[in-house]
Amino acid sequence: MGRSQVLLKGQQEYSSDLLPTNQEARTWKTGHFFSIWMGSVHNVPSYVTIGGFFALGLSIWQVLLIIIISSILLSAMMVLNGHAGSKHGIPFSILLRTSYGRKGAHFPGVLRGVIAAIMWFGLQTYAGSLAVSILLGKFWPSFLTLGGSFTFLGLTLPTLLSFLLFWAINVLFIFAGMKRLGKLTKIVTPFVFIVFGGMSIWSINLAGGITPILNYQAKGFQGNSFFMLMTCISAIMATWVAQILSVSDVTRFSRSNREQSIGQIAGLLTTYLLFAVASISIIVGSEIAFGVPIWNVLEVVERFDNQFAIILSLLTICLSTLTVNIVGNIIPAGYQLATLFPNRLTFKTGALTATIAGIVIMPWKLMENPTSIFMFLNIVGGMLSPVIGVMLTHYFFICKKEINVEELYSLNGSNQYAYGINIPAMLATILAGFISLLGSFVPKLAPLSSISWFTGILLAVLFYLLLFNSSKLVEFRSLKQN
Template identity: 45%
Template sequence: MSNKDISVTREQVDLIRERGYNEDLLPKTEDKRNMSAKNYFTLWMGSIHNIPNYTAVGGFLFLGLSPINIMIALIISGLAVSALMVLNGKAGSKYGIPFSMHLRSVYGDVGAKLPGFLRGGVAAIAWFGLQNYTASLALLILIGKLWPGFLVLGGDFNFFGISLPGLIAFTIFWAINLLIGLGGGAALNKFTAILNPLIYVVFIGMTIWAINVGGGIGNILNFTPTGNQVQNHSPILVYFMIINSVLAVWAGPGSSVSDFTQNAKSTKDQRIGQTASMLVGYAIFAFSSISILIGGSIHYGVQEWNVLNIVDKWDNLPAMLLAIIVLLMTTISTNATGNIVPAAYQLSALFPKKINYRKGVIIAAVISYIIMPWKLMENSDSIFAFLNMIGAVLGPVAGVMLAQYFFILKEEIDLNELYMDPIKDNKDNQYKGINKEAYIATIIALIVSMLGQFIPSLSIISSLSFIVGAGLSFIIYLGLKKLK
């Protein structure tokens, strides 16, 4: 093989195929890899500039740090995310295995089902529906600007809490996301190739506008928010809170990144591409988000932390429409890479003989529609508490995954044992059953990272839940393995 760091051969794959595994679960040989450093560079860029991320930055402004310090914290956060992506993605790039099989190498063939289902079957599907609904509100604004009469279609029509225009906007955006998901990695590569130049054009243009109307970069960097929401924490603590928040946003993709790195032409490609993507992406995002939110707030005389509300106030209709379209496209990119792709692969892993990737996409999309995310948004406290709990699970999972691959397996996975013959007993197979130490470490770390939500005096733990969960599970797992 030309790439020595790719440890999978066609002979191995042919043998595994004979055992009944579907094509989506098979390791990718070198000739099946199509993602270079350039592809990885563009892959995540579109996932950074989305509506929820801009809203999060608005919240960071109230934590007591100056705007310039928030920018620095965001850039450091991007580097932390890239480290998670690159390290946890190495098993995928070396062996060509998807997340579901990577998870099996950690938790065992039976043990992998629960964390896999929580990542792809619950969190990903729920977030897919919720992000579709959130973005459909932006689509509703866009259609309303072009066709004002659309907003009053159906009169008093109400479908379980959503108006006819809202339902149409949601269905349209849901369908677009479904089509992108069905296209898989190839469609994503083409989509992001179109999206990223637009991101540069739109968000750099928005940043220039914001600096101009905000009275210059000095005014923006010296801005101090006011109101009862302003908090005063230790600067070091706020840095860690921001880093933790950004890591938590990427906990899902960070755990299941092997679904993407299995297509890497080499480990070097995914390492350089993902690091550059996060570093450049978050550097641009840090400066643009702070500038746009603060500049817009200064200009309109209202502390406005929802980027959509700022754009909606623009007098220039073409510019406003272009900005909303790009925001919608970034949400599609985020939804595909972080939600629909891992959901489809996990459904395929749970039912390998009945569901392939495309069927998984369709099933996940249909479920995300049936759960009526607009209803879930009516009671935001309970649904987000649930989703935050699911997200908190992924910190401990990521910690155990890193400990297993680098320190227990020492970067060596036996593909013949990993893809065990379902007919044979395989009782001596190291990946058979449940890795009890992995489960113990994950559960203990999860409980500790959730303590702050129930014990006020430990609330700081909740603010650092991903870091605490990942770090604790990493240490506990290695300790348990040494004691074994």
Template identity: 45%
Template structure:
């Protein structure tokens, strides 16, 4: 459906509902996206980090299972509108935040995606750097002691080269992303399968690996660590939970996106977690300490061919998740902000350029810094998800007036294009979820920031929409009341 009389300032070709003939993504396409997104270096580091903080392998598997089930539910629910109305995230969110107000949460989500783009690009570049060290003897000494904020010239060149590979995939658009994910995701199993074999061999079998005890012996000791770990895992995908409509809008049917995300989550995540846990715990058995950085594991392989295949596959995995999770969203978000001048591709190029201005190698220095970043992300984006859930399922009851999403004078205009209720709910959710970062006695709220943010924003938004409904909704309720009285 093509909206009539829509405002040019709210639409361009990339923001309009997808045409029926272009809605051809099937369950396998969605499953392959998750296969590509999950199997990446930062996710490995996060799962490995759970071993590093003292959890047992079985406890980590339980964390991943719980987190993946919650993720599946959140993604399927938020992806419903995309599959039903074929609209992207920045258009969908106009129903709750207003046609102009939607730019603010969309840009927040885009900013986080750009940060993650830099992290994923650097993570992939570290693997590429190892490959270059193995094929060029002088690569490691290139540039001498010169460095840029702690990153020496070989690392910087690897980063820029890998960044360029991401931009190359983006250049060919959404259809190429779908095709790339189909074969890129499954290939990663080969490398991680080899690493699992290696870990089992050096540890003397699976028995010693999974027999390792947790340092958290009592339920009280484990409970908050467990919940915080689940929150950290969800924090990785807090961004994709919001913009999953950018992908489900291409779904052939609602059933295809729900099935595809189930195949991709939690099954794929559990397999990946098993590989990550086995390798990290295996290194702990063999070397006395866990190696949570998968790139460090590669240094223990002496065969150049094995290193080359592993690096290439890891690079493909990083490109896969980077383009899907961290470029698609800011590309649409920037196009939504300036639809007259910025298309999907131009938005992607701008986002990729901005990622160069980040310092992702600082974020990857320690596993604890990753968890701190994830907690902040969850606290900031959780409330946005809470508002979206509340608006679509409780207030709108899964019914949207698509044409009004593209109008400056429609039902989603609210007051001058902004719905203050959504912003108040978001602010309250973010405040409560992040206050523990500054008030030690409330740290437990920060440890579960995503859940707290979703809950408080959800309840506050519904309450405000009921207590002070927008003018049009109030008029509709009055009309319904008069009709009921006349009957």
């Protein structure tokens, strides 16, 4: 996409991808937002998380309550943080400047838009490629034995080819544009309901009907049940922290705030209702039938005895993984890199750079040591949840939903911040993030880390309001003395 001309006096030249979305490009309707996050709900990590809840000893009704509360909370967060995008048409990387300042925005922007996005892109691409391998093996059985014992950086030839193929499909959508992505999400929607609904029916039949599942006896757990529920809700919300932060990257294409609000609320609540039924029936049903719970949906698919059902399921899993990878990882990384290097990169070249980095980090190697991966991601998540608190506090309580868009794009943007950094926002983010993660190293503070999503956001709101108001009071007294 070509570069824009200088629009304002003293304004830096930007790729047109970063400029406020014009009215002609605001084409996303309620239906697009209804389906956009389905891939983020129905994937392997999500089912493993629910399986972990049962492993803790929670009952079916407790797990169901956790999922329902999480979906309501998630819908609210998506709509609230998506308001600025739909109203002002600006991407997340530019929106950050309102609360952090022109230079200060680089810190949370790089954490979310570059590091977390590239890591998740690589991991999701590798996970999707596993489904691709199974799918290709159904049409071409000898594909799975190509190359014999040959390996490249730990990958067999079939796995390497599947990874590169799925990577290439992701890259194609960088150049296809948001309209085609919107169409893809609407195509995937009915198949998600069919496939995961079918898995639920299959699991229920395996278990001998719905009654054995409803009569499932939980192992039980020791401790405060309320705190355990909060911990599990925090775990679900932590997996969404990146998408919540950068949701304006997609809501900026909404025809109105009403459409993104209705679409996201209806879509997330409906999808999570299906997810609740599917995850509980698949995990509990498989445990009743086989004696061992199956948490990996790919293992569920491989147990199907119908070739058509297997192929349809694998295609759906591939497409749902593709949509979440594009929306949750490629788009934020592309915009952030274009913001960091506005004179050198556009959204497309930035996104392409991020996808190449997703290969370089060799995600299949990282997955060989899951402890270090998830420790890293937990640290990034613990630092990102306070950013949500700061962004929402600044936009709704300090800005009152009004943004000077021209100032955001000016060379001297966010002039109210010394040196282009909003110190209260930075301090609030660092302090809240530090405290929310401190429990990982200080046993007595472990409860704070176990609900790090809540800890990070709530402390960030409190710290930011205190620090921001204190700084304004100091400025007022200084001006009064002068």
